Amino acid sequence: MAKKDVIKITALYERLSRDDEQQGESNSISNQKKYLEDYARQCGFKNIRHFSDDGYSGTNFNRPGFTALLAEVEAGHVDTVIVKDMSRFGRNYLQVGFYTEVQFPNKGVRFIAVNNNVDSSKPSDNDFTPFLNIMNEWYAKDTSNKIKSIFRSRMQDGKRCSGSIPYGYRREAGDKQTLLVDEEAAGVVRRIFELVASGIGLKEVARILTADKILIPSAYFEKYYPENCRNHSYHEPYTWNSTTVGYIIDRQEYLGHMVLGKSICDNFKTKKRRKATEDELIIFRDTHEAIITQDLWEKVQRLRKRKPKKLPNGTYTHRLSGLIFCADCGGRMSYSSPESKHKNGGKEYDSDSAFQCSNYRNVYRDCSSHFIKTSALEAAILRAVQVVSQYVIENEAEFTKQLQTQWDSQQTETVSIDKKALTTAQKRIAELDILIKGLYESNMTGKIPERQFRKLINQYDEEQLTLENKIAEMEANTEQTLAKKAEANRFIALVKRYKDITELTDAMLYEFIEKVVVHSATGGRTIYRQQQLDIHFNFIGNFLPPMPQITEEQRIAEIQAEQLARQEAKAKRSYEKQQKKKAELREAAKTDPVAAEKYEELLAKNRERGRKYREKRKAEAALNPEVAQKQKAKSQEKYERQHAKVKLSRKELVEQAKTDPEAAKELKALRAKEAAARARKKQKEEERMASDPEYAKMMLERRKEYDRRHTAKRTADRLRLIEQAETDPEAAERLAKQRAYSCEASRRCIEKKKSKTA
Template sequence: MKDYKAGIYLRLSKEDSEVNNSIDFQREITTKYAKEHNYTIVKEYVDNGYSGILSSRPELDKMIMDIVRNKINMVIVKDTSRLTRDKNLTSYYTDILFPDNDIRFISVTEYIDTGERYEIDDVVALRGIVNQCYVEDISKKIKAVKRNFKEQGKFIEGSVAYGYKKDINDPYKLVIDEEVENIIKFIYKSYLDGKMPKQIAQELNNDKIITPSNYLGHKNIGKEWTSSMINRILKSPIYAGNMVLNKYVSNLKLKKMKKTKVGDYEILKDTHPAIISQEDFDQVQKIKSGRIKNEKRTYYYLLKDLPVCMHCGRKMTYKSYHPMIIDKAGNIKGKPDEKAYFICEQHNRNKEVCNVYNKIKEKDLNAIVLQKLSQRLRYLQLHQYAKDVKALKDRQNTELSGIKKIKNEISRLESNFKVLYSKKVEGIITEKEFREKYNAYNEKVTKLKDKVDRYENSKQSYDVRNDVEKLIIEFESCKHFDNAILKKLVEKIEINKNNTINIMFKI
């Protein structure tokens, strides 16, 4: 008989409330099983307070390292949901990690024991799907409870906005913090009087008013008032007595939170005492939306950053009386300047660095560069090659469209399986009916996944194409070059005093 060195893995998340999932209960049931079967427990791994959907947990990571280092060759758990609630990770552990490292896996309450064999039956995969459904269901329920609390006007966030504090007698109720109430009012009044956030921040700093983070006890954070602090206060609906229902959108399954944009806030009005009247708050928002920052000018010209002086090696400066600009939307405004030119300004600044007066018109340089680049491409015979690559990409895009439909079909089948499994659990269908339908489902999903795998393998041959091929396709589809394409084809353009040029190509 093989000498087994067992590791027992125990996990309890914050959401688990059942007694039979407690760490002590898990320890009791797994150690009892090990003793009854004469397995030696060499190590215990406990992750307390970690969700089963997380792929990385402190003790789980240690256990995997011990598996790889051959310190244990058996893993015992109460059930597979203790190991993970992610169906993909369930498959990874039971189909790859454990067999590859000669690990015997035992789930006590589910009567799963891989024994000496490495083939895991369908039950483990089914458990993985069911466990993931559990996490998704819990996530929805928690969101619904939180939403219900907020719609009742109850404050359930951990931290309280500057200017408020929680009621001593009711932790779900906000009351005004009278110690800093006047500072909030001062900020709003100053802004309505025409002062800018930077000016308001400076006045507060001059008056030695401590910042919100320092007032709330956060050390070494925000020691001085800034315009961003003022703007946050000016934009927050909480000061008008309103609560934001969706300030953060959480995903319990992924343990992530995403902040909602101010314009997408769902507001519940009059949930707590207001420091600022609704009229003043609305007026502030109106003023803020009407103030448009000066557009930063981004100048556009074809050979930007490429021309250098052949004599000193410095970049040449672009000069134009009415240059074209790029607006925030990325649109180019203006017309080409016929008198624009490039010049090496080092000649005027320091003749020891550059003793040659070097200047060339932009339109002349553009014409020379485009001509030489076209000759270079013809020399490399890449035009026809570009068409071949484009044909490959078109075919790949067609296949990708089909693969998306296949993936959608797989998702639909998995959803149907969840319903099927629920019917089996509830006794609506028999075990035999469930097994027959599951076999049909499994066969169909396997075939669809094979198609996806074949596509992924063939896609790798397309992805091997280097940047030059992509650039040539881009060039073929453009009526004119642009600066972005040129920078990928050209390293630099050296210019001599007699307007002869030397182009350093990247291709």
């Protein structure tokens, strides 16, 4: 049994846009349906089915009714498509032509536009159809331009055309123009700006707001102002993201300004909107209450421009990232972290944390490393802030005067450099014009092949285009430089807010510093390495207070003194560490035989080291009398310093012992302790002298030298006292006491000898 033929449908398509509603009832959906049904019945079409789109523009073919119609066409279920006129089908002549001239004929679908007498079954009657499509599109374009003009005119009059309002504001019912502060949301806005101003990144701000369970703007409007809420499609009401935070801190409305025309639709067909440029924005200042201050806004925008370069692993960054620039190529310097170098542990060095030019390893850019340690950068910035702040506080009037002079000089220098580069670029463009003209003449006369002509023309054209872009950029930079003014009062207020700076917090860093320009270092990898840093402050630029000039010799002397101080400090730390280790080992040796053995080995090692050191010093002194003299003076100075220190503390104790019994006991115990120590020392010396002839010889020589110096000193002191006694009664009294003491000592010595002989 043969299958029955499937009766295909006759598709009646109706469309009505919002603009068409203004034309009255003639184009309404119901009227279109009745009109098309009457036409279909009169012409004998069967199996009628309606496809309608109410409120959809003809320039957009993404309509539900039209999409359903196309699906039936693709499935082969449609025999005829009937519309009232071509404008109901669409107002994009290219797409309308594609459907009516290509797709429908390929599917065997007949197309009829009743009022335009268009019938695809009669090709000879359709010659005017493309012009109808163009006119329909022109109508849509003209309508779009008129609507844009109306909206633009309203915005230029200061009237809001959008129903949405910024997060942090509200409006009264019936008044779409006046913005009032919503204190709850405004507090969140202020907090966002303050967090960003303190140096916290947008992602971290979003994480903080999410952790604190603060409603996102869409959820907030839906809860408190549902009549103003447009976006109901969000995943979580408390999950913030960096895009939302960035959108908030970019809105000038929070300064109290009305900003209109923020997006523009360039093509009425695609309906795609783009962000308006600064020149295209319509801004009315101070139209409503501000939520944040101008200073806070400017600080946040400076930090937004900083935008540190993202590292491959996305984890290692530094608070100076985005502030450090190369003096030669102008590129941002990249941060090298110890964490990235020592991921698996290992010893870290100060030089592991550093900045270097990001173009250093770029094969297409010729620039040196400009390596500088992070610690050196931070120390230099802190010192610069301290010096400039102190100068401003102490010389406020002089600072303002000097700043203006220095600012004008720097601007003149910058503009002069830019003008030279601009003149060079313009001259090169003129040269290229002459070269291009010559090429054309050579090509026309056949002196140069066509292939070479095209190649050279393309090269010259590309170079000219690059130069033209560069010239436009330089002209814009020159205008900005000339327009920029120093703001001494704002910097003075900033300095007064932060007095007595001892450390630079993140907030202070971003408030004071605009950028730091790093020059190439000189002096190589030595202690004489030096590197120029141009530290540009916010509001005042690269200001340099009057500083005392030092010569190269003075600089080298300071470096050497600093190096010597570091070496001495290192030696002191090493000595203290050794002494601590020695004391711990000596204490353990009292009860542990193994520790006692190690302690004796340590003592023997130290004695051997001391012997070699003495031999070395003795050899140096024998070869050079000046060295011998210096060694002697240094030893004497050390002895006198130690003796004076001990003598001073002992003298104080002796004075206290005269009146304080406790001090007297302490003095007695001290003397007994010293006597015991001398006895132990003497015993050890005697034992070592008996076993070590070299040591015995050295000790005898030392004792003789000590006796000689002691006798010479006592003789000199006695002669000086005899001379003073001739005119000074107190000196005469001291001399008499010394003589009596000497006589008594001689008497005791004689008696002691007699007792021994007896």
